[in-house]
Amino acid sequence: MEIKKENRSWLDALALSHPLVIAGPCSAETEEQVLDTAHQLKGTDVTYYRAGVWKPRTRPGNFEGVGALALKWLQRVKEDTGLKLATEVANASHVKLCLQYDIDLLWIGARSTVSPFIVQEIADALKGTEKVVLVKNPVNPDLSLWLGAIERLHASDIKNLGVIHRGFSTYEKTLYRNIPEWQMAIDLKNKYPNLPLMCDPSHIGGKRGMVFDISQTALDLNFDGLMIETHRDPEKAWSDATQQVTPTTLIKMMEDLRVRKESD
Ligand code: PEP
Ligand code: MN
Structure with a gap:
């Protein structure tokens, strides 16, 4: 398989002078929460506004997202702020x-990347569209599973592609919520240099205090962008409350993060 320059044209066409930033809450909770957070990100370096509509919770009984209703709220975000929209899909009806x-x-999402059936179903539902599809790494540290999902999409004619490193599960007690495997991400980048590579420091760290340093590590390794969970009131978030940052913190982080220059 060959990933060509055209496969990253969706990113190049944005002509950004900084890494791509995808930001927004873990979950869309209420219309007010979605719109308020988005308004605070309007006019910043954020290009895509993310919000989980269907939430893949590990254990039942937690908030599982409000579903399609949130898509209406996101549509309003686009109308009001001009931000582009991003969300997770896990089946053909989500895609539709x-x-x-x-x-x-x-x-x-990480739980779906592992399943060739889910990936194929999503690819088939997207056929003939120009949507951008980003593939999070699978929950377990297996490069071939990650490659398999990417190659499956590419083979199904999904050409606007990219990947997100969100770290890997482990049974060991670690500082991280999901351990980063930087070398695996670099190996992937070396294999497919035209495949945009993003980092999700929020799900790697699991704590908001870790988001800046993980983001800086990713930029030092030449990642193309960051996906950072951002909520107007993180402590009251209905999912992933410990790792989300406020829009104000995100804006400050975007100013303080250093981008590696060729001369460094
Ligand atoms: C998310 O982005 O909110 C999410 C559920 O991510 P992951 O698939 O990385 O767990
Ligand atoms: Mn989350």
Whole structure:
């Protein structure tokens, strides 16, 4: 398989002078929460506004997202702020609804990347569209599973592609919520240099205090962008409360993060 320059044209066309930033809450909770957070990100370096509509919670009984209703709220975000929209999809009906509500970027979550059936179903539902699809690494540290999902999408004619490193599960007690495997991400980048590579420091760290340093490590390694969970009131978030940052913190982080120059 060859990933060509055209496969990253969705990113190049943005002509950004800084890494791509995808930001927004872990979950869309209420219309007010979605719109308020988005308004605070309007006019910043954020290009895509993310919000989970269907939430893949590890254990039942937690908030599982409000579903399609949130797509209406996201549509309002686009109208009001001009931000592009991003959400997670895990089956063909999610994809159909996202197409209906003109979501610009769809990502495949870590729990779905592992399943060739899910990935194929998503690819088939997206056929003939120009949507951007980002593939999060699978929950377990297996490069071939990650490559398999990417190659499956590419083979199904999904050409606007990218990947997100969100770290890997482990049974060991570590500082991280999901351990980063930087070398695996670099190996992936070396294999497919035209495949945009993003980092999700929020799910790697699991704590907001870790987000800046993980983001800086990713930029030092030449990642193309960051996906950072951002909530107007993180402590009251209905999911992932410990790792989300406020819009004010995110804006400050975007100013303080250093981008590696060729001369460094
Ligand atoms: C998320 O982005 O909110 C999410 C559930 O991510 P992951 O698939 O990385 O767990
Ligand atoms: Mn989350």
